[in-house]
Amino acid sequence: DAKTTQPNSMESNEEEPVHLPCNHSTISGTDYIHWYRQLPSQGPEYVIHGLTSNVNNRMASLAIAEDRKSSTLILHRATLRDAAVYYCILASYGKLTFGQGTILTVHP
């Protein structure tokens, strides 16, 4: 399975933008880039996913490098409710392999 590399932790202030990086240098042409987040003692929550083009939805934006070897999840205005573990995952045929993720701390 293709792997991703994320920073262990990041911090942000409330109402500021947050850019969460992810490296996936061994990505294959059919791998989709997915982002999920998980709050303590809860199941993960889908955030966004994409293949080649940048994607936007009501939760976040996903910026994908032209060579697809890296991507960035952008939270435009962080809130306290965005504090969670964020997982960047390469999905192959619908199967997700979770790494350790990035723990995002949001300060009031």
Add this chain to the structure above:
Amino acid sequence: GAVVSQHPSWVICKSGTSVKIECRSLDFQATTMFWYRQFPKQSLMLMATSNEGSKATYEQGVEKDKFLINHASLTLSTLTVTSAHPEDSSFYICSARVFPQDTQYFGPGTRLTVL
């Protein structure tokens, strides 16, 4: 959005007993569901893929006779932990695959504690 429920949300049982966990897709049909396990301060580990009407596919190292999976309908998959032991204590999470987006929606999880 798609909603997935799990029941029970937590369970405590004695060593040697079997525990069944249900995973339901509430407002959509799911031909494929997944079962994960998560130990404290660790990431999710995929245990098996459950396809409606067929046998589950287990990941390497997961004992299929210990973790019985049944996906008898398009909205329900069950995981039975047979002869549970304290090392099976964990957070069990299911998800349902949603088409055509090909994303997964996760249940809230079931915390199993085996005494």
